[in-house]
Amino acid sequence: LDKFHGIIPAFYACYDDEGNISEARTKDLGQYLYEKGVQGVYVGGSSGECIYHSLDERKAALSYAAKHLKGKMTLIAHVGAPSTRDSIALAKHAAELGYDALSAIPPIYFKLPDSAVLKYWSEIIDATPLDFIIYNIPQTTGYTLTTSLFEKLLENKKVIGVKNSSMPTMDIERFKKTGGDNVIVFNGPDEQFVAGRIMGADAGIGGTYGAMPELFLQANRFVQEGKFQEARLLQSEINDIIIALCSLNGSMYAGIKEVLRRRGVNIGSVRGPLEGISSEDGGRIDNIIVMIDQT
Numbered sequence: 001l002d003k004f005h006g007i008i009p010a011f012y013a014c015y016d017d018e019g020n021i022s023e024a025r026t027k028d029l030g031q032y033l034y035e036k037g038v039q040g041v042y043v044g045g046s047s048g049e050c051i052y053h054s055l056d057e058r059k060a061a062l063s064y065a066a067k068h069l070k071g072k073m074t075l076i077a078h079v080g081a082p083s084t085r086d087s088i089a090l091a092k093h094a095a096e097l098g099y100d101a102l103s104a105i106p107p108i109y110f111k112l113p114d115s116a117v118l119k120y121w122s123e124i125i126d127a128t129p130l131d132f133i134i135y136n137i138p139q140t141t142g143y144t145l146t147t148s149l150f151e152k153l154l155e156n157k158k159v160i161g162v163k164n165s166s167m168p169t170m171d172i173e174r175f176k177k178t179g180g181d182n183v184i185v186f187n188g189p190d191e192q193f194v195a196g197r198i199m200g201a202d203a204g205i206g207g208t209y210g211a212m213p214e215l216f217l218q219a220n221r222f223v224q225e226g227k228f229q230e231a232r233l234l235q236s237e238i239n240d241i242i243i244a245l246c247s248l249n250g251s252m253y254a255g256i257k258e259v260l261r262r263r264g265v266n267i268g269s270v271r272g273p274l275e276g277i278s279s280e281d282g283g284r285i286d287n288i289i290v291m292i293d294q295t
Ligand code: NAY
Pocket: 010, 011, 042, 045, 046, 047, 048, 137, 139, 140, 165, 188, 189, 190, 191, 205, 206, 207, 208, 242
């Protein structure tokens, strides 16, 4: 399971100037992350704006990323969709493309009982031979994974881990304790990457890594080397940058994409209802770039 350990940026939606999914720009973002030395990418998740894409667009986004990154890094496909049927279609597509693992949020919109959530995830898992990573993100889905459902899911050997984006680092500790050495726990909230790693996360998948991969790679190295004071201070600098990105008029992802554009990687803007950056954001983004470069 070593191929999943390390820094795994959540891949962004790459659009052309008309707002269509762009293969050329997917290739550019992939190349940029590859040169930074990240372990892998998590394609088509929250940061991939999957919730705003048609099924065909999601298939295209998965295809382009695989075409340009397969063999260069670990590829995880997020295939969670409102219906089980669409999720399975995406899962089969990802398996054909040679992804290393699948991942999915729980069912959204209707509040369903654990029995339905278990069935949903199990049907996706059964649809392909690929390994599966549960995605727990209560703040956007409204569903909280319990350790007892986690334990039940782990009875299926294809379940190799959980990407935990809930805020308490104790949840990471609980999932790690429940799964032990046989599971990988991924830290979700970038604001507490260092805390998550210390509490038992083996790796991280995050939406802001792409804006500052070198900082997260360094934070991870500090943790690996037991340099906790250095790691804590770096996390603090990272958090100033995340707070600045979240304080723009535009959405955080629009800000990140503008940072990338100024670094020479143009992947377009965001899809509505996410808001693009405003004219006032321009100067703020200059500052954010200085913060990243000086850290
Ligand atoms: C994904 O699926 O794209 C992610 O991994 C995103 C996880 C992010 N959580 C949310 C709610 O978007 O990385 C975090 C988040 O962007 C970061 O902590 C900044 O708040």
